[in-house]
Amino acid sequence: MRMTPPEPDMSKLRHVLAQLRGVRKTYDGETLVVKDLDLDIFDGEFLTLLGPSGSGKTTTLMMLAGFETPTAGQIMLAGRDLARVPPHRRDIGVVFQNYALFPHMTVAENIAFPLSVRGVPRSDIAVRVARALDTVRLSGFGERRPAQLSGGQQQRVALARALVFEPKLVLMDEPLGALDKQLREEMQLEIRRLHERLGITIVYVTHDQAEALTMSDRIAVFHRGVIQQIDTPAAVYEQPRNAFVASFIGESNRLAGVVEAIDGAHCRVRLDDGTPILARPIDVGTGDATSVLLRPERITLADPSDPDGSSARNRLAAEIREVIYLGDHTRLRVSLAGRHDCAIKLPAGRRNPVPLPGMRVEAVFEAADCLAFRPE
Amino acid sequence: MIQAATVETTEIPALKRLLRRSQRRQQVTAIALVAPLLVFLLLTYIGPIGALLSRGILDPEVPSVLPRTTAALATWDGRELPPEVAFAALVADMREARSAGTLAAAATRLNYDINGFRSLMFSTARRLPAEIDSARDTLIGIDPKWGERETWAAIRRASGPVGDFYLLAALDLRRDADGNIVAAPEDQAIFIDVIARTFLISGVVTALCLVLGYPVAYVLATLPARSAGLLMIFVLLPFWTSLLVRTAAWVVVLQREGIVNSLLLGIGIIEQPLEMIFNRFAVYVAMTHILLPFMILPLYSVMKGIPAVHLRAAASLGAPPFTVFRRVYLPQTLPGIGAGCLLVFIQALGYYITPALVGGAEDQMISYLIAFYASRTINWGMAAALSILLLAATLVLCAVYGRLVGFGRVRPG
Ligand SMILES: Nc1ncnc2c1ncn2[C@@H]1O[C@H](COP(=O)(O)OP(=O)(O)OP(=O)(O)O)[C@@H](O)[C@H]1O
Ligand SMILES: [Mg+2]
Numbered sequence: 029m030r031m032t033p034p035e036p037d038m039s040k041l042r043h044v045l046a047q048l049r050g051v052r053k054t055y056d057g058e059t060l061v062v063k064d065l066d067l068d069i070f071d072g073e074f075l076t077l078l079g080p081s082g083s084g085k086t087t088t089l090m091m092l093a094g095f096e097t098p099t100a101g102q103i104m105l106a107g108r109d110l111a112r113v114p115p116h117r118r119d120i121g122v123v124f125q126n127y128a129l130f131p132h133m134t135v136a137e138n139i140a141f142p143l144s145v146r147g148v149p150r151s152d153i154a155v156r157v158a159r160a161l162d163t164v165r166l167s168g169f170g171e172r173r174p175a176q177l178s179g180g181q182q183q184r185v186a187l188a189r190a191l192v193f194e195p196k197l198v199l200m201d202e203p204l205g206a207l208d209k210q211l212r213e214e215m216q217l218e219i220r221r222l223h224e225r226l227g228i229t230i231v232y233v234t235h236d237q238a239e240a241l242t243m244s245d246r247i248a249v250f251h252r253g254v255i256q257q258i259d260t261p262a263a264v265y266e267q268p269r270n271a272f273v274a275s276f277i278g279e280s281n282r283l284a285g286v287v288e289a290i291d292g293a294h295c296r297v298r299l300d301d302g303t304p305i306l307a308r309p310i311d312v313g314t315g316d317a318t319s320v321l322l323r324p325e326r327i328t329l330a331d332p333s334d335p336d337g338s339s340a341r342n343r344l345a346a347e348i349r350e351v352i353y354l355g356d357h358t359r360l361r362v363s364l365a366g367r368h369d370c371a372i373k374l375p376a377g378r379r380n381p382v383p384l385p386g387m388r389v390e391a392v393f394e395a396a397d398c399l400a401f402r403p404e
Numbered sequence: 405m406i407q408a409a410t411v412e413t414t415e416i417p418a419l420k421r422l423l424r425r426s427q428r429r430q431q432v433t434a435i436a437l438v439a440p441l442l443v444f445l446l447l448t449y450i451g452p453i454g455a456l457l458s459r460g461i462l463d464p465e466v467p468s469v470l471p472r473t474t475a476a477l478a479t480w481d482g483r484e485l486p487p488e489v490a491f492a493a494l495v496a497d498m499r500e501a502r503s504a505g506t507l508a509a510a511a512t513r514l515n516y517d518i519n520g521f522r523s524l525m526f527s528t529a530r531r532l533p534a535e536i537d538s539a540r541d542t543l544i545g546i547d548p549k550w551g552e553r554e555t556w557a558a559i560r561r562a563s564g565p566v567g568d569f570y571l572l573a574a575l576d577l578r579r580d581a582d583g584n585i586v587a588a589p590e591d592q593a594i595f596i597d598v599i600a601r602t603f604l605i606s607g608v609v610t611a612l613c614l615v616l617g618y619p620v621a622y623v624l625a626t627l628p629a630r631s632a633g634l635l636m637i638f639v640l641l642p643f644w645t646s647l648l649v650r651t652a653a654w655v656v657v658l659q660r661e662g663i664v665n666s667l668l669l670g671i672g673i674i675e676q677p678l679e680m681i682f683n684r685f686a687v688y689v690a691m692t693h694i695l696l697p698f699m700i701l702p703l704y705s706v707m708k709g710i711p712a713v714h715l716r717a718a719a720s721l722g723a724p725p726f727t728v729f730r731r732v733y734l735p736q737t738l739p740g741i742g743a744g745c746l747l748v749f750i751q752a753l754g755y756y757i758t759p760a761l762v763g764g765a766e767d768q769m770i771s772y773l774i775a776f777y778a779s780r781t782i783n784w785g786m787a788a789a790l791s792i793l794l795l796a797a798t799l800v801l802c803a804v805y806g807r808l809v810g811f812g813r814v815r816p817g
Contacts, residue, residue: 093716093720094719095716095719114719114724115716115719115720116719116720116721116722116723116724116725116728117722118720119722120720121720121721122716122717122720124713124716124717126711126713128711128713128714128716128717130714130717130718130732130736131736132735132736141718141721141723141731142721142722142723145721145722145723145724145727145731146722189721190720190721193721193722
């Protein structure tokens with residue numbers, strides 16, 4: 029996660045660069061791939077569209093770029109309605125998943141392409157191409173063909189090509205999807221660095237939540253063509269607005285039950301096996317069925333013989349079934365409240381008791397960490 | 405360290421030997437796999453074609469029928485009439501050839517060079533007296549042509565066993581009495597015309613195929629698989645009917661009382677039927693129709709390999725549609741254009757039946773002449789020389805294509 033603290037309400041602080049208002053899209057006239065999308069993209073931000081496959085991320089991006097027309101709604105860029113603006117006049121840079129470098133041109137010609145179609149004088153082109161190559165640390169590769177570059181290098185060329193004509197808005201559709209893990213992480217940093225240095229606005233599509241969390245200023249979580257939540261990475265992780273967001277981002281244990289009573293910030297939930305726990309109600313009322321989500325790292329273990337009396341704390345009998353040592357933390361699989369596949373993450377360090385399979389312990393967690401959602 | 409290094413260096417020759425041995429084994433396997441086809445081709449294709457084409461540069465008739473004469477003329481400087489020995493040799497050769505019945509072969513060959521040589525030979529042979537003092541006076545006495553340098557030069561030009569007579573003739577050239585290459589007389593200079601016409605017709609047909617085929621290939625390559633399959637059947641339909649049937653169908657369509665004329669007359673666009681058959685128009689239409697698939701298929705195969713996202717990328721970078729086509733799409737289809745044009749042009753060069761059936765006298769191509777010499781006048785030398793020209797043109801075109809585009813870039817569809 030990024031070290032900068034989440035900014036409070038960015039819409040008040042920043043200028044809106046692009047706007048989607050009531051945008052809908054259907055390909056077949058039957059199902060809406062994008063439903064009533066309202067989205068503000070702020071100038072200079074790194075916005076990630078995150079969501080499972082088929083949730084409409086690419087479609088949204090392609091409507092912004094002009095390759096798909098919205099079935100309804102309006103898209104504005106810098107105060108201009110884009111409805112009648114063809115893709116080549118939008119001045120939006122696009123980076124595609126498979127780079128889409130032109131194989132019959134050299135790297136330098138690829139990067140020069142957006143400049144030459146804009147009629148930039150030759151001498152300027154040479155200078156700007158050289159600078160762009162330098163920016164993505166590929167000086168000296170200008171005369172190569174794309175096929176003579178590695179995947180990571182090709183992606184850097186694609187970046188340079190999408191940035192060289194200084195578009196205000198750059199769209200990236202899973203640009204790192206084809207790279208292996210190590211190269212991905214390297215390129216994530218590279219893209220962040222470019223974003224900070226050039227002050228551009230980036231809309232980035234991914235279905236990798238770790239990537240979204242590391243890179244974004246804000247994350248828009250897509251599901252079935254609807255933005256479920258749009259927030260800073262920390263807020264999306266810590267304060268998910270519904271069960272989908274909570275389960276899609278990060279790992280969580282789900283415990284099903286019924287809300288028995290709500291008392292201010294807390295509610296009493298009777299789990300399916302009859303255990304009562306205290307939780308934080310998010311979008312449920314008294315008497316509702318609920319799905320309680322609890323992050324594995326928010327559970328600690330206690331010795332059953334050593335009671336501790338905070339009222340907000342839940343203490344549940346648990347049995348350890350499996351212990352996996354992972355160096356920086358230890359993962360446990362435990363039986364808890366009638367479920368046998370609950371996960372617990374314990375940070376590294378000496379602890380008492382030392383967890384062993386078969387051991388009976390108490391799982392301790394705060395009511396504030398138990399989020400009671402309406403089931404999906 | 406040092407020890408290890410020396411061990412390594414002494415091992416290198418052994419390693420190389422091992423590598424060579426394993427490579428040799430691979431080569432032997434490869435040759436063994438290709439050998440049956442190679443033998444087959446050699447026996448059924450390369451052999452016969454080589455034998456045929458060699459007729460274009462071989463000149464065997466005169467030296468075999470008139471061996472003494474050709475020997476006597478070998479040392480002739482050609483500036484004046486040949487010496488008496490040559491006349492005597494010709495007389496001896498003629499007597500022998502007449503009794504052996506081989507005179508016709510040599511006479512026919514010499515007649516190709518100088519019109520009337522055939523009758524000169526036969527009448528001279530018939531009228532040779534039994535006893536002769538001076539062969540020279542006798543022959544000139546029989547026909548004054550024997551007193552002309554040109555007559556003897558023709559015999560020497562034909563003394564083989566190899567010669568450039570047919571090849572030069574195919575290019576409307578000949579050698580004069582002094583051995584210089586000169587233009588053939590007007591009335592015999594027909595080949596360059598036909599060759600130029602062959603290239604012109606092939607070029608026009610290739611251009612028509614490209615103009616008509618490119619958009620079709622594009623649609624085929626971008627359509628969803630199902631509809632593309634259906635359209636492809638229409639493209640391939642011509643392959644499933646015989647060439648002759650397709651050509652004959654064009655006669656039905658284009659003739660004076662044909663479908664097109666009836667239709668146009670019926671609507672009232674024209675008053676007189678249009679002349680659309682037995683002319684160049686019909687040749688272009690029929691050949692383009694028949695050769696179109698050979699343009700579409702390689703184009704389609706290359707276009708299929710161009711990701712659609714390239715076009716989107718180009719547009720997002722600011723290129724208007726035509727620039728996208730010109731700078732991103734077209735260059736990537738060049739290998740397909742090259743392959744398609746090569747296929748169509750080379751096939752068109754060798755076309756025979758279609759122009760023969762739907763074209764007029766002025767629309768016949770080089771293959772018509774080849775067929776004419778091979779089957780009508782049985783002049784194998786001329787047929788072979790024209791074939792050599794055709795083959796040479798084809799090979800040059802292939803070489804140009806290979807140099808400009810490279811054969812590796814066209815993937816089978
Ligand atoms: N050109 C198209 N024609 C018809 N349906 C389409 C088209 N493009 C996308 N769809 C459908 O629209 C839905 C959303 O697709 P989209 O590509 O936007 O998803 P995505 O969020 O980008 O998914 P992924 O993570 O798999 O890329 C999918 O159900 C898809 O099948
Ligand atoms: Mg997508």
